[in-house]
Amino acid sequence: MANTPHVYVEWRGGTCRVKWWTGEYHENGRKRYESKGGFTDEDTALQHGQDKLYEIRHGINVTNRDGSTPMTQWLDTWIDSISVDHLTLVSYKSLIENHIRPFFKRKSVAEIDVMMFRAFSKKVRSVLKERSADNVIMVFSMVMDDAVKAELRKASPVERKSRRGKYERRVKEKKRPMAIEAVDQLARNTECHLGPSGSSLIWTMAMTGMRPAELYGLRREYCWPAWPASDPDREQREESAERYGADNSMPAIRVEHQVQYVNSKLTLLPPKYQSYRTLVIPDFLASMLARLLASHESDWVFPALEGGSMGSVNFDYRYWRPAADGAEAHDGPRVAKPRPALPAVPSYAGKRLYLLRHGHKEWNDEDGHSRVAVEARQGHELPGVEGVYSNVTPLMERRIMETLQARWIGLQQSRWEGAVKIDSQLFPTG
Template sequence: MGRAHQHIHVEWRGGTCRVKWWSGDYHENGRKRYESKGGFTDEETATQHGLDQLYEIRHGTHVSNRDGATLMTEWLDDWLGSMDHAHLTEKGYRSKVETHIRPYFKHKSVADIDVIAYRTFRKHVHSKVGAGTAKNVMMLLGMILDDAVPRLIKTSPVERKRKRGKYKKKPRERKRDMLPEAVERLARNAEIYFGYPGYVFIWTMAMTGMRPAELYALTPEYCYPNWPASDPRTDPEEEDRYAEDMERYGKGDGLMPAIRVERQVQHKDGKLQYFPPKYGSYRTLVIPPFLAEMLEKLLASQDREWVFTAIEGGCLGSVAFDYKYWRAIANGESARRGPRVRRPRSAIPEVPSFKGKRLYLIRHGHKAWLDEDGHSRFAVETRMGHEVPGVEGTYSSVTVAMERGIMKTMQERWEGLRERLGQADI
């Protein structure tokens, strides 16, 4: 008997035989841990099966009987416990697991989920939720099953993109060009709804492309005219940047007014908390002179924790802004009393190009403005908080000339609007 056969034992039980093979592991008492499979009708076939298992063990592709019997719900607990993602990402993953994946597979082992089970679940999900949510759920299930290879299953049942079947073009959100006139109407509506902070909020988003949660989190120490002199300087490794910021940005001759994006706000454990910006996209955003004047006026008029305050003075991130504020600002509403505000309020006209649309499209509009004005791709993507891949991302940098160019074209858009509407009207 060869060396491999020393780890295989075949024995007959009734009319069939069973093969046992050493798993490569030991029990706590030091004895070898064996696995087995029965139901064979001849010793040659049983022996070959045992040899196949030993081959897989040597090459790291073997799934033990014990691991193969792992319940899906146990694997989901392990997988969720090993996550290391941003807070909102983890929150979204947990929600999809608990709402869709765990209830469906709660009585199945990981090994039970073959291609047919995968397809059946996909059909089930699409019957319950919209296409976008279903796609995200299937993407998450794919990650979970892929990570189960090779410990719990030999191969993942996830079906990748195939060229079979009829081609379906992905639907794309319809957008209209973002005109300065539309932004001005939104800003005036926001001012009617929650005061001067609302007016400046809309123009700041349009002129910087900041994400909503970044705007909600903006505090005076990271905003013009205070920044960069007021920067808390909490990172010792950033001393060089702090020094360069003082030479490049701020209020004064030769300096560029700017906002520093250092964080966003999100809810966690029932509380509004600070988190790093999405994808760790810390960045400095130069702003045009007219917006610098607005921000200086706003900060001089209030003494609040946040730059853009809600109606009652708190953070916009805590008031369900999209639902309670943005709908009225974009869609319009009749004159009525504001939420928890006793004074009457003027009627808010709708803004047709934004009616029924997302607040986030103002950020998209800023990107379109930068592209229209011909700014370099690297400067544009950096301003939007995106990483530029490849050699371009490695060797490029945002220069003072690029930033001044952005300030110039954004200011020109504002001045063009003033000419068209009449300076007195703005």
């Protein structure tokens, strides 16, 4: 195999190196070459050069200078290039700084191979739970896929999951069906801490499926009875008034924001996944929210004790855990605000507040509502043709209102009997 005008081999000491023309020129007009050394025979070296020429001709070549880009530099470039929601960006940065950058800080983008990825994956899975480890691998996979698109390497070193081999069923979180009696006790417990603001928040989450940050960010102008007349968007205000009735015949909440901390400041942001939506509410909840808003002057529908957004306090720790797990009585001569003992609600003891959102979907599924109406209420989009052709109608919304109201009426009937049963335990209704 002989040298060619664009590839040639030269010996240096006991090894040889191959040089090939990249198809580019220096500023002075001379051809730009790249090389690789360490070969022990000319044929192998020349074949490598010919392979590089093939890649250059077919647009799949990665130059030495591109491939040598430090991984730390590429991670910074990648973070600056992506366009995602604030919380997603914060999450990605955290995963990169805590796991990806420390492991690959001395590597270039091109030298990361499959074996190195396996070592990285093994380490991550040894220190993190399954879901957290999956998130780290997901971000690393996106970083490597984009490195391929940026022509910094030929292919991603990430091994995709294969369907071959023994099937392992994913372990799902254990949860019980959401009983309205349990929601009632959770609301009563939370009210002992926060007053009507706390109990109304619990009922609103159970009856709408709103995410916690959306509830914390719900403002007066987007809540019944002010909405839709108070909506600042004229077009949306007029369309909503026509659909939900100028007389509020279908009371509803408009999800326009969530609150999250940005640079240590509580900030209004779009809802997760840009899931703007209108949620009709049953009559009992409409009355409850009207009384709540009449009782305070805060711009937030569910103000904290200090008057600001509930997002400014650690709601899970301060209020949800005692409401779900139960708490001892808080009284005595030095206690400014006495509180009775709070009974635990077994189906939610040790569980997440977010399960109230899951429970709302369970209720709508049990009541036989259309999939499009249920998923839209959760802030989800149906995939494929079903999502394109489907549409939520006013009749669908009214039926959801009616079934939710029926659940509330059933709870009141059980109260009339003198006691309600929650997770096989009897609690007096008072």
